[in-house]
Amino acid sequence: MKEEHFQKQIDTEQKIEPKDWMPEQYRKHLIRQISQHAHSEVIGMQPEGNWITRAPSLRAKMILLAKVQDEAGHGLYLYSACETLGISREELVQQLHDEKAKYSSIFNYPTLTWADMGAIGWLVDGAAIVNQVSLQRTSYGPYSRAMIKICKEESFHQRQGYEIMAEMAKGTPEQKTMAQDALNRFWWPSIMMFGPQDSESPRTGNAMKWKIKRQTNDELRQSFIDKTVGQAEIIGLKIPDPDLKWNEEREHYDFGEMDWEEFWNVVNGNGPCNKQRLAHHKKAHDEGEWVRNAAQEYAKKHESATN
Amino acid sequence: MNSLIQYTLRIADSSLILGQRMSQWCSNGPTLEEDIAMSNIALDSFGQANGFYEYAAQLDGSRSADELAFKRNEREFFNHQLSEQENGNFGTTTVRNFLHDAFNFLFYTELASSKDETLAALSAKSLKEVKYHLRHSSNWLIRLGDGTQESNMKVQESLNFLWQYTGEIFEMDEIDNEMLDAGVGVDNNKLRKGWDEIINSTIEKAKLTRPVDGYMANGSKKGIHTEHLGFLLAEMQFLPRAYPDAKW
């Protein structure tokens, strides 16, 4: 009876809110998906935060900092949405530290040059946008509202990255080389952001039935590629996929095979920066403990005045 | 160099260097909320720096704001030595910012009445932001000072260490005096009383002890800095210096 009512809400595009009954699997799936999304935003601050102190102009510095700050904000919106499902942020962070929760693999790649800021903004945020626009219609109310807010802020992120790439591509020979090199290193990892192929993705079934996901991995991946090829052409950079070709019949771009070995390696903890990203997060958390303790102690001492 | 340009650069440099220090906290904050707060402070500082650099560039006529920020070397920077001090732990950062925010608040309040319209306008705008910075650093200083025994010890230690950088911020050299006489600049000596009031009342709430004045560092107005600035500039200026013909 409850299941039927719940599925009816889903089928008639009603939002599920925190107080509604929901199958335990739905709740668990959402906690995993939303928290991993949140963790990704926060971990993602590291590869980009890496270049703030070295940004080559005052404007570039401010824009990059604002962008990374937005990522922190997105993490907060998502942790906030996840907490409505009956779990604390502290517990979620513990899951991240215990490696029980994952985050987007793209952030396990290093940012080696300033051009990587362009590549990440253009490709990684671009891929995220494709995914997030779709998620705006997700069935769980708080998640949907968080995604709408995030999408509003996200388009400046992609433009920032694309602008960097465009300027470099038409700049000095060294700049053009740097930009092409960044594209070469970030193209495939960006494609991998959409996850395994639908045929290899075990949770897609329920996710689609419960309208947590509105489109499949392959659909989203195709959408991203179709959008991005033209963008690369306009700025004179070459996408490192020799099999990339417009297919008149399908009305989509055909593209090459992903390196699935690399994909699973990085997902399972064997990427260039996996250990580093987690260690950084743990360190910041541990070093902040005395501060959090102090704030709580102060609040306790001044209970009436501050609460 | 023209005194007005120099005077403006001093302000811009302190904002830039403090902003650079604050931006190093990105992804390292004790909470996600505080990470965002510190990034906001960094952004405000960069915005202030940009405003003053643009004015200096306008007056200078031969260099852009970016060239002023990225192509001058250690002995040509005039930021307060206080602003270049390392972040250390969250307590050190809080103390450094608090001491500087209190000064900035009083300084911009005065400079907002400058006869130089641009400096006055930039100050009025910066003042709004600095009021918030001061509130933020004060709130944290109080919570850390009156928090746990550990937090109290940590911030007292930071306060004791950073105190030596609070002397030169009130210095009046020949450029300051020239600007003051022209109705453009601020009498830093007059700021001392207000600064002491802010410091003393906050330190008291924070259950801390005001350090006794000992050796006071000085020289930033003549481009004399601590060893930190060299490293800070090397990192910050690397790209424009490595690719002098590039536009970003």
Add this chain to the structure above:
Amino acid sequence: MAKNATVWEVFIQSKNGLAHKHAGNVHAADKIMALENARELYTRRNEGSCIWVVKSSEIVSSETEDSEAFFDPSNDKMYRHPTFYTMPEGSKHI
């Protein structure tokens, strides 16, 4: 070891004359920091002229429309935060 931070729900009035709207939550140890954190997180793009913060534990919620028909009478807290429950000192994994 710090216990879980206090969770505060944030309501923003974007423009004078409009009603406050729920924006999400922030963590903070006390109400002053909660307000500051809310400002940092939710009003960076000039989206706010007034901010309210309320401890999540203080929110009282009505039941949803059909809940009477399906559920046992339940508590009326809007969000199922585990922090609402005080656990005995020393208890783990709960």
